[in-house]
Amino acid sequence: MMSQALKIAVISSKGGVGKSTLSMQLISTISFDKNEKKAVRHYEFDDENSDASSFHASSLSIRSQVNVSSPLLREELAEIFATNDSLCLDIGANKTTMTLVEALNDSGMIHFLDAVVIPILDGEQDAINASFIYTVLKGYNPKLKLIFALNRVKDAEYVKYQFENYFGDVRGIFKNINAVVDNLFDDDKENYILMLDDEVIKYSRRFGLTIYEMVQQKKDFIGALENSFSSVSREDEVKLLSFKNYITKSAIKYDKDVLQVAFKKLDEIIFGGNDE
Numbered sequence: 001m002m003s004q005a006l007k008i009a010v011i012s013s014k015g016g017v018g019k020s021t022l023s024m025q026l027i028s029t030i031s032f033d034k035n036e037k038k039a040v041r042h043y044e045f046d047d048e049n050s051d052a053s054s055f056h057a058s059s060l061s062i063r064s065q066v067n068v069s070s071p072l073l074r075e076e077l078a079e080i081f082a083t084n085d086s087l088c089l090d091i092g093a094n095k096t097t098m099t100l101v102e103a104l105n106d107s108g109m110i111h112f113l114d115a116v117v118i119p120i121l122d123g124e125q126d127a128i129n130a131s132f133i134y135t136v137l138k139g140y141n142p143k144l145k146l147i148f149a150l151n152r153v154k155d156a157e158y159v160k161y162q163f164e165n166y167f168g169d170v171r172g173i174f175k176n177i178n179a180v181v182d183n184l185f186d187d188d189k190e191n192y193i194l195m196l197d198d199e200v201i202k203y204s205r206r207f208g209l210t211i212y213e214m215v216q217q218k219k220d221f222i223g224a225l226e227n228s229f230s231s232v233s234r235e236d237e238v239k240l241l242s243f244k245n246y247i248t249k250s251a252i253k254y255d256k257d258v259l260q261v262a263f264k265k266l267d268e269i270i271f272g273g274n275d276e
Contacts, residue, residue: 004034004035004271005031005034005035005038005084005085005086005087006030006031006034006035006086006087006114006115006270007081007086007087007089007112007113007114008027008031008087008088008089008113008114008115008116008117009088009089009091009104009113009115009116009117010022010023010027010088010089010090010091010116010117010118010119011089011091011097011100011101011116011117011118011133011137012091012093012097012118012119012120012126012129012130012133013093013094013097013098013129013132013133014093014125014126014129014130015092015093015094016093016121017093017119017120017121017126017151018119018121018149018151018152018195019051019090019091019092019093019119020044020051020052020054020090021051021151021201021205022117022119022149022151022195023042023044023052023088023090024042024052024055024058024060024061024210025195025201025204025210025211025212025259026117026149026193026195026259026262026263026266027088027117028040028042028060028061028088028210029060029210029211029212029259029263030262030263030266030267031086031087031088032060032061032086032212033212033263034086035085035086038085038086039059039060039061039062039085040060040061040062040085040086040087040088041061041062041064041080041083041085041086041087041088042061042062042063042064042087042088042090043063043064043065043066043080043087043088043089043090044063044064044065044066044090044092045065045066045068045089045090045091045092045096045100046065046068046090046091046092046096047067047068047069047092047096048092050065051090052090054205054208055205055208055209055210056208057207057208057209058208058209058210058213059213060210060212060213061088068092068096068099068100073099073100073103074103074106074107075107077103077104077107077109078107078108078109080109081109081112097133098136101133101136101137101140104140105140105141110137110140110141110144111141111143111144113141113144114145114270115144115145115146115147115266115269115270116137116144116145116146116147117147117148117149117193118130118133118134118146118147118148118149119148119149119151119195120148120149120150120151120163120166120180121151121152122150122152122162122163122164122165122166123165124165126165127165127166127179127180130148130166130180131180131183134146134180134183134184134188135183138185145191145269145270146188146191147191147192147193147266147269148166148180148191148192148193149192149193149194149195149262150163150166150192150193150194150195151195152195152196152197153194153195153196153197154196154197156194156196159194164179165179165180166179166180166181166192167179167180167181168181168182191269193261193262193265193266194258194261194262195258195262196254196257196258198250198254198258199250200214200247200250200251200254201254203247204247204251207247211251211254211255211259212255212259214247214248214251215248215251215252215255217248
């Protein structure tokens with residue numbers, strides 16, 4: 001793939017939809033991979049929380065927290081966008097969301113985003129908030145590429161039944177469902193990616209690494225286990241190595257089945273699938 005410094009924001013006005021997980025596990029990862037493995041500038045716009053700090057051992061990104069209430073926010077955004085680095089903007093919920101969206105618009109930086117990813121869970125309020133943010137962003141920049149990330153998916157095959165508040169009344173029972181897709185421009189209706197729920201997401205945070213980095217380590221835990229079994233005092237070490245082997249195998253599967261599929265879809269949406 002052609003080297004490209006991506007500038008992508010993750011935005012939702014609703015809290016608890018997995019913005020920081022999505023930012024680190026997917027957006028920072030694809031941005032790192034697309035730009036010759038150069039560290040991504042990851043900015044967390046949240047005066048109350050610093051969720052990205054959970055990934056303390058990660059070297060994919062250089063993480064910073066930005067003061068949203070700063071009177072110089074527009075100027076700071078212009079400085080951030082002026083670099084040649086890949087950017088991941090992890091934008092907090094509630095009042096922070098509109099403060100940042102308006103600052104992006106006022107500063108003109110909204111026109112220099114390659115894409116905005118809107119995470120959404122399967123609840124009705126998630127759909128309402130996602131539809132609202134989509135409408136606001138499209139109003140500010142009709143050319144902006146917007147992508148919905150359906151988060152914590154239980155089963156990819158039946159995703160339309162879990163996310164009826166996104167896709168609409170797929171069962172044909174509740175005719176009053178106001179689906180997100182009803183409010184999208186025709187070109188955007190298929191602009192969604194899936195993030196399946198898996199315990200490897202939780203444990204990657206415990207190790208302070210992204211799933212991508214866990215896969216790249218390529219550690220021989222079986223060999224280490226064989227050595228541990230030969231020692232006299234080995235119980236705790238054996239348990240830890242066995243668990244790490246299981247989590248690494250889970251990370252490899254998640255990377256292949258979920259992340260790489262999402263990467264391909266993002267590439268198609270952002271570049272039209274013509275990036276060689």
